[in-house]
Amino acid sequence: MTSTSAAPVTGDGVLTTIAEFDQWWAGRHRAGRFEVTRIPFAELDTWHFDEATGNLGHDSGRFFTIEGLQVEVGGGAVDWQPIINQPEIGLLGIVVKEFGGVLHCLMQAKMEPGNVNTLQLSPTVQATRSNYTQVHRGATTRYLDLFIGPDRGEVLVDVLQSEQGAWFWRKRNRNVVVRITEDVPINDDYRWLPLHLVRELMRVDNLVNMDARTVLSCMPFAQPDEAVQSKGTSFADALTRSYLSDKALHTSGAVLSWFTEAKTMCDWSVRLIPVGEVRNWSRTEYEIADDAGRDFRIIGVRVEAGNREVAAWTQPLLEPRGQGLAIFVTRSINDVLHVLVQARPEIGLLDLVEMGPTVQLLPGRDPADVDDPFVKGVATGEVGRIRYDTVLSEEGGRFLNALTRYRVVEVGDEFPVDVPPNFCWLTVRQLMDLLRHGHYLNIEARSLLACVHSLW
Amino acid sequence: MTSTSAAPVTGDGVLTTIAEFDQWWAGRHRAGRFEVTRIPFAELDTWHFDEATGNLGHDSGRFFTIEGLQVEVGGGAVDWQPIINQPEIGLLGIVVKEFGGVLHCLMQAKMEPGNVNTLQLSPTVQATRSNYTQVHRGATTRYLDLFIGPDRGEVLVDVLQSEQGAWFWRKRNRNVVVRITEDVPINDDYRWLPLHLVRELMRVDNLVNMDARTVLSCMPFAQPDEAVQSKGTSFADALTRSYLSDKALHTSGAVLSWFTEAKTMCDWSVRLIPVGEVRNWSRTEYEIADDAGRDFRIIGVRVEAGNREVAAWTQPLLEPRGQGLAIFVTRSINDVLHVLVQARPEIGLLDLVEMGPTVQLLPGRDPADVDDPFVKGVATGEVGRIRYDTVLSEEGGRFLNALTRYRVVEVGDEFPVDVPPNFCWLTVRQLMDLLRHGHYLNIEARSLLACVHSLW
Numbered sequence A, B: 001m002t003s004t005s006a007a008p009v010t011g012d013g014v015l016t017t018i019a020e021f022d023q024w025w026a027g028r029h030r031a032g033r034f035e036v037t038r039i040p041f042a043e044l045d046t047w048h049f050d051e052a053t054g055n056l057g058h059d060s061g062r063f064f065t066i067e068g069l070q071v072e073v074g075g076g077a078v079d080w081q082p083i084i085n086q087p088e089i090g091l092l093g094i095v096v097k098e099f100g101g102v103l104h105c106l107m108q109a110k111m112e113p114g115n116v117n118t119l120q121l122s123p124t125v126q127a128t129r130s131n132y133t134q135v136h137r138g139a140t141t142r143y144l145d146l147f148i149g150p151d152r153g154e155v156l157v158d159v160l161q162s163e164q165g166a167w168f169w170r171k172r173n174r175n176v177v178v179r180i181t182e183d184v185p186i187n188d189d190y191r192w193l194p195l196h197l198v199r200e201l202m203r204v205d206n207l208v209n210m211d212a213r214t215v216l217s218c219m220p221f222a223q224p225d226e227a228v229q230s231k232g233t234s235f236a237d238a239l240t241r242s243y244l245s246d247k248a249l250h251t252s253g254a255v256l257s258w259f260t261e262a263k264t265m266c267d268w269s270v271r272l273i274p275v276g277e278v279r280n281w282s283r284t285e286y287e288i289a290d291d292a293g294r295d296f297r298i299i300g301v302r303v304e305a306g307n308r309e310v311a312a313w314t315q316p317l318l319e320p321r322g323q324g325l326a327i328f329v330t331r332s333i334n335d336v337l338h339v340l341v342q343a344r345p346e347i348g349l350l351d352l353v354e355m356g357p358t359v360q361l362l363p364g365r366d367p368a369d370v371d372d373p374f375v376k377g378v379a380t381g382e383v384g385r386i387r388y389d390t391v392l393s394e395e396g397g398r399f400l401n402a403l404t405r406y407r408v409v410e411v412g413d414e415f416p417v418d419v420p421p422n423f424c425w426l427t428v429r430q431l432m433d434l435l436r437h438g439h440y441l442n443i444e445a446r447s448l449l450a451c452v453h454s455l456w
Helices: A018-031 A195-201 A210-217 A235-244 A252-265 A373-380 A428-434 A443-453 B018-031 B195-201 B210-217 B235-244 B252-265 B373-380 B428-434 B443-453
Strands: A034-039 A047-049 A056-058 A065-073 A078-085 A090-099 A102-111 A119-122 A125-127 A154-162 A172-179 A190-194 A268-273 A281-283 A287-290 A297-305 A312-319 A324-333 A336-345 A353-356 A359-361 A385-393 A403-411 A423-427 B034-039 B047-049 B056-058 B065-073 B078-085 B090-099 B102-111 B119-122 B125-127 B154-162 B172-179 B190-194 B268-273 B281-283 B287-290 B297-305 B312-319 B324-333 B336-345 B353-356 B359-361 B385-393 B403-411 B423-427
Touching: A018 A102, A018 A119, A018 A190, A018 A195, A047 A312, A078 A268, A078 A281, A090 A210, A102 A125, A102 A195, A119 A210, A154 A443, A154 B252, A172 A210, A190 A195, A195 A210, A210 A385, A210 A443, A235 A324, A235 A336, A235 A428, A252 A336, A252 A353, A252 A423, A252 A428, A252 B154, A324 A373, A324 A443, A336 A359, A336 A428, A336 A443, A353 A443, A359 A373, A385 A443, A403 A443, A423 A428, A428 A443, B018 B102, B018 B119, B018 B190, B018 B195, B047 B312, B078 B268, B078 B281, B090 B210, B102 B125, B102 B195, B119 B210, B154 B443, B172 B210, B190 B195, B195 B210, B210 B385, B210 B443, B235 B324, B235 B336, B235 B428, B252 B336, B252 B353, B252 B423, B252 B428, B324 B373, B324 B443, B336 B359, B336 B428, B336 B443, B353 B443, B359 B373, B385 B443, B403 B443, B423 B428, B428 B443
Parallel strands: A090 A172, A324 A403, B090 B172, B324 B403
Antiparallel strands: A034 A297, A047 A056, A056 A065, A065 A078, A065 A268, A090 A102, A090 A125, A102 A119, A102 A190, A154 A172, A281 A287, A287 A297, A297 A312, A324 A336, A324 A359, A336 A353, A336 A423, A385 A403, B034 B297, B047 B056, B056 B065, B065 B078, B065 B268, B090 B102, B090 B125, B102 B119, B102 B190, B154 B172, B281 B287, B287 B297, B297 B312, B324 B336, B324 B359, B336 B353, B336 B423, B385 B403
16 A cells, blocks of 8 residues: 555644645645546446345445435425435544634645645545544554543534434534644645635635535634624624624524424425335436436445545445535625525435525526525625635535535625515524524534634 | 314403412313324224334335334444334424513413323424424314414524434424414413413323423523522522523533534444344334333224314324433522533434433333432432432324423532533523523423423
8 A cells, every 4th residue: 555645744733824835735736646536336346236126236235336216295295315324423624723822723735636726725634433443454644632531622512413404314524523633744745724824725726625624613612702893894893793692683592493394284295215216217227317317326446545545446326417605695784794594405404404505406407497586686796795705625535526605795785574484584603603503503504604614 | 083172262361379270270171072092003084004114004105104214333232112103293393472561371272192191282383394384184273373474473482393313313403482462362281380380280190292292491681690699509490590691600502512522432333224124122012012022012002083274093102111201400600500511422313322311211211220429329310419309201193101200409519510421410591501502402301401490
């Protein structure tokens, strides 16, 4: 097994400026060796289709399987699709430490086979349970001992959060932030970045990966503390107050009641079925795809890499067609910025309904096809002033080239405060309070919240 | 259809004393007409066994079904049992109102076929979605409009909470408390009781039903406000401080992290199977039971009643053998009473792990058989001073004679503050904060919390 990145760097591994970051990042690109090749399913060397069900799984029975899913809406309409079943709870962790009074995050330059650009900025640790119990017999996971066991740091965040409800069956990961004070050896693939620099990098297309974004969204610190006194009326002023103010449109009790009502109203019945029984989807030598050619496909790839735990492997990936869209509509209400979330059922979520973006379109869905007149103008870009607009990647370990355009728009008095029953205005502070618990914000909403964090 | 209780009472329907309550209650017993007869499955007149699966369901496809469940622990040991699958979310609601500055609850004298004593004190509304959408074509649910729709009261509590994880497949109900100020006509089966009187009645065996207890456990009000200043060292003083004090042994962040760890460690894999495939359980003309005769049975009953929504029906019930046991160990730590909860996986819970009582034994399990030396003395009654000890009933609409002994015990310095990793000390205030959300306290722990509320 070859590795290009075994030696700790000299110095403390702290980067301070974008220029320093760019230099390190370019070096990581040069050091990496990574090739992804599409292969027929027959060449997946440790994966096989179950004869009875048609499900695609790993020979060890671990990692994940491609299964089928059936959803029945209110005892009426029925739909089917393949879905990724990955029951293990993985760990997504960022280590933070203060240098000169400034909070820094230990970030990783990590290659994932599905990344459109190979390398993305990732959490300190990103490990499935299979990874860290070493089912694949590769190297141990670096820095894992800072999160688990007797040497772990001070825990600042530790919560199970969901992932894509459209593609995963009840997948959740443990989002963890620990603070350390001691020195740790810094490997070439890792650097300490000031939190504000990480947030600045959120503006770069396809750089900060999904796993980093979900952990960053939960970070409850390094927020403004006195700017709340500002009387300013700018977007930034209203945003600052949104982290701090008690002047929310709805009490937290009213928000919880609204959400309970939305969950109660969802009458979907969802269950796993053999992928061979998924109607209107077919399997060829190279892919499992919907006959209409509008949805995603399941494909197989061969990966050859230099700085992953194992040097070469084959695996299935889910490949969407086209690009997704996720938009948070924000509006100043009583001088405090509010975010408009939607209570949104998704087939793969454990509790079915979580709060999602104001607009959330799966890849391939045309904004012009949005039916709901309430959000159509926002979806097509005709309504609202754009405050954030960046294309970011979803999980490169399971999805191939899955890109979503994340957008935060500001609206004014032309947009109503009274909204349809599946929507609710929350302050950023209220969103952060909910994020201490699972089952509230879906992964797309959490990505957008990380984008919002980058705006002040 | 006959009804013995159609006319509103004269007066305001407020009861103030135990004597007044006893008089009303005796009247309700006399007014009721209720007979429950065991019948062979063949006489269940709107229920049938599915030929392919052996599952027992209602002809309408609604209400609930008896299915099978398979649990695999860590990819190793496998176990099976029947389970009740009731996917609809019901509503358990208590209306509260102030009379003369005192908070009163509108409580119902409600008959349930499985109640050991027929009649128990129940929430204002206790309705499955089938009830209130009238699948059974009976009368409308009284007072439901105070909880749903344009006339509803001020919402004080509104949260989905789980029910018995050993017997229900992912069942949850919506626990709601609304406050009204206007007058409503009071039916003979309903009375306004001061909250303190309801709590006093919690000391009576098999009186306050499970649905009332879970709603009462979530009530965040009518708690002490200044007694916290008391320097007293009694149990009552420490309990009072437990509702108010910030002096918890663990921060709320540490509690959430402990719980996340417990959920991550659970490697159970659970799925529904046809009840016909449940091993070591058999179906006879009268029951589905485990061959060893140690667990529960599924039976059929005919019910004839005067004051239910429909006058006669047949249905399956789950009948446990013996009595359950649920114990909260409490201890003063830094002069604040703490409750010892256990992170406990249960096969039927949506998220598998919730916080349960310190000791929780299913009916028929002998306390002497408890393996864990840490809690064995508590289970057998050798350790701790008993502060509450009452037998209460579980859900009489689904279970026949399901009784649990609920006990709150106080321990002192002889009991360690350092506890095994599946246990954690929380203050009552911390428990109440968690109860604003679902997926935290299981039904037995919530019943015990309602018992704790009755202790001051």
